[in-house]
Amino acid sequence: MTGSDSRGAGPRAGGAPDRSATAVAEAVAAAHRREWGFVLAATARVTRDLDLAEECVQDAYAKALTAWAESGVPERPAAWLTTVARNRALDLLRREAALRSRLPLLVVDAPEPEHDIPDERLRLIFTCCHPALALEAQVALTLRLLCGLTTAEVARAFLVSEPTMAARITRAKKKITGAGIPYRVPDSEDLPQRVEAVLTVVDLVFTTGHTAPSGADLVRADLVGRALGLARMLRALLPGDAGVAGLLAHILLTDARRATRVDARGRLVLLKDQDRGLWDREAIAQGRALVREALRRRPPTRFALMAAIAAVHDEAPSWEETDWREIVGLYDVLLRYHPSPIAALNRAVAVSFAEGAEAGLAELDELVLEPQLASYGYVGAARGDMLARLGRRDEARVAYEEALLFTANEVEREFLAARVADL
Amino acid sequence: MSKYLVLIYEDETAYATGDAALFQRVMDAHNKFGADNKDAIVGGEALQPTPTATSIRGGVVTDGAFAETKEALGGYYLIEAADLDAALAIAKQVPAEFGGVEVRPLMVFDQQ
Numbered sequence: 001m002t003g004s005d006s007r008g009a010g011p012r013a014g015g016a017p018d019r020s021a022t023a024v025a026e027a028v029a030a031a032h033r034r035e036w037g038f039v040l041a042a043t044a045r046v047t048r049d050l051d052l053a054e055e056c057v058q059d060a061y062a063k064a065l066t067a068w069a070e071s072g073v074p075e076r077p078a079a080w081l082t083t084v085a086r087n088r089a090l091d092l093l094r095r096e097a098a099l100r101s102r103l104p105l106l107v108v109d110a111p112e113p114e115h116d117i118p119d120e121r122l123r124l125i126f127t128c129c130h131p132a133l134a135l136e137a138q139v140a141l142t143l144r145l146l147c148g149l150t151t152a153e154v155a156r157a158f159l160v161s162e163p164t165m166a167a168r169i170t171r172a173k174k175k176i177t178g179a180g181i182p183y184r185v186p187d188s189e190d191l192p193q194r195v196e197a198v199l200t201v202v203d204l205v206f207t208t209g210h211t212a213p214s215g216a217d218l219v220r221a222d223l224v225g226r227a228l229g230l231a232r233m234l235r236a237l238l239p240g241d242a243g244v245a246g247l248l249a250h251i252l253l254t255d256a257r258r259a260t261r262v263d264a265r266g267r268l269v270l271l272k273d274q275d276r277g278l279w280d281r282e283a284i285a286q287g288r289a290l291v292r293e294a295l296r297r298r299p300p301t302r303f304a305l306m307a308a309i310a311a312v313h314d315e316a317p318s319w320e321e322t323d324w325r326e327i328v329g330l331y332d333v334l335l336r337y338h339p340s341p342i343a344a345l346n347r348a349v350a351v352s353f354a355e356g357a358e359a360g361l362a363e364l365d366e367l368v369l370e371p372q373l374a375s376y377g378y379v380g381a382a383r384g385d386m387l388a389r390l391g392r393r394d395e396a397r398v399a400y401e402e403a404l405l406f407t408a409n410e411v412e413r414e415f416l417a418a419r420v421a422d423l
Numbered sequence: 424m425s426k427y428l429v430l431i432y433e434d435e436t437a438y439a440t441g442d443a444a445l446f447q448r449v450m451d452a453h454n455k456f457g458a459d460n461k462d463a464i465v466g467g468e469a470l471q472p473t474p475t476a477t478s479i480r481g482g483v484v485t486d487g488a489f490a491e492t493k494e495a496l497g498g499y500y501l502i503e504a505a506d507l508d509a510a511l512a513i514a515k516q517v518p519a520e521f522g523g524v525e526v527r528p529l530m531v532f533d534q535q
Contacts (some may be wrong), residue, residue, distance in 0.1 A: 104531065107506040132507060174512070180425050180529045182506040 035078040036148030041120035048105040056315035060085035137172035214408035242297035246304030252287035253310035268415040272319035341370040377406030432494040433522035452518035466501035
């Protein structure tokens with residue numbers, strides 16, 4: 001993500017620009033990937049209408065293809081695109097003034113100063129991730145408006161039909177204007193809770209990409225990339241927030257192992273069998289620095305603790321040398337401040353390596369009645385692993401078969417089926 | 424500014440079986456809410472319980488509320504607020520210890 005200093009309005013760069021069609025198309029595609037959210041957020045401030053803003057931004061990107069071919073790629077593509085989109089918006093607004101006065105508009109604060117383009121992305125993400133919207137709508141709006149995904153792309157990511165996703169997005173936009181969800185960064189009093197809602201959305205994008213709920217691939221790299229981009233954006237916009245630092249660290253430290261999670265044939269490789277030499281050391285270094293910073297805040301945030309756990313794995317020279325007691329201790333802290341059945345399940349797994357499968361199984365047995373875990377495939381997988389380690393093969397097979405009922409990811413299914421066959 | 428209707432839904436049995444002290448406590452809470460938010464409140468009323476309700480559907484008159492729910496509509500406030508965040512901040516203060524509230528923006532019709 002480029003810094004905000006590259007976005008202010010200003011004279012275009014001189015020099016000899018590359019105006020070949022390919023170079024221009026690449027520049028427009030790169031600007032789409034990096035700057036969509038910035039351009040849309042700044043345009044929505046003017047239009048006070050998300051649909052109109054989207055239309056004008058789309059139009060600006062289309063114009064860029066021809067304009068940049070003629071006069072070169074501007075030095076500040078985001079500023080160029082924003083200016084074009086906002087001019088188009090103002091033009092349309094003047095023309096349709098009479099009609100538009102009847103429509104409900106986005107609630108915005110006083111008009112902005114005229115001579116620079118402020119970064120409005122925080123307003124946009126807090127509007128998209130407003131708790132008055134359903135979580136699935138928050139995720140869809142964020143991917144659509146901040147990341148510039150098409151409705152079809154968002155629909156594919158969340159395994160629903162395109163008309164269903166289109167209806168979901170339309171309904172959410174109608175609620176934003178109809179109910180008066182403001183286009184504003186929340187007051188400091190509400191901020192922590194609202195940031196938490198944004199982090200939940202970004203984490204959901206990440207987890208959906210990290211282990212795809214279904215399909216042929218274990219990882220959906222596009223979604224992981226979007227989640228990482230959103231987390232980096234939040235880090236730049238809310239640099240002092242420990243929750244944001246924790247989430248970015250969590251994503252970096254977890255995704256650092258991406259290359260080794262499947263083998264050359266696309267089969268699942270367990271953490272203990274992964275080639276640690278291939279982990280992304282740069283991401284791990286960045287993540288570790290962020291974890292240290294995030295953990296200074298008391299009480300520790302949810303993602304800071306999850307990141308710290310990921311860091312212990314990343315730093316272990318081998319599976320055998322993993323500090324399981326440290327991991328169990330971190331899960332204890334996580335459960336104290338941010339209790340959840342899934343954290344309890346993960347703690348049970350850590351206990352099974354720190355103290356033995358028998359102890360892990362005892363912890364797992366205490367979780368059988370948790371409704372949140374009733375259809376969670378990792379319970380069966382964890383149980384199957386512990387039972388297999390204890391030599392209780394028949395029971396292990398049943399547990400793995402149960403896990404198979406709850407995942408539609410083909411890579412995970414193949415792995416579980418192989419475990420069943422081995423027993 | 425926009426208008427929002429805050430609908431109060433509560434379990435009626437709590438009031439049906441409540442004593443004088445409970446009614447006094449609830450009344451005090453509403454009075455305090457009214458005083459704390461007097462600039463934002465446009466109107467508000469309490470309703471008699473659902474056994475007094477009469478419904479008409481397709482011209483047919485029947486005894487009872489339109490929809491049977493555990494928590495029934497028992498009253499409302501009409502408030503004015505700059506946006507949903509401001510409306511929710513007020514709605515959170517509405518006393519509803521035996522249930523909760525629903526916040527609905529009012530429809531705005533073209534004045535032309």
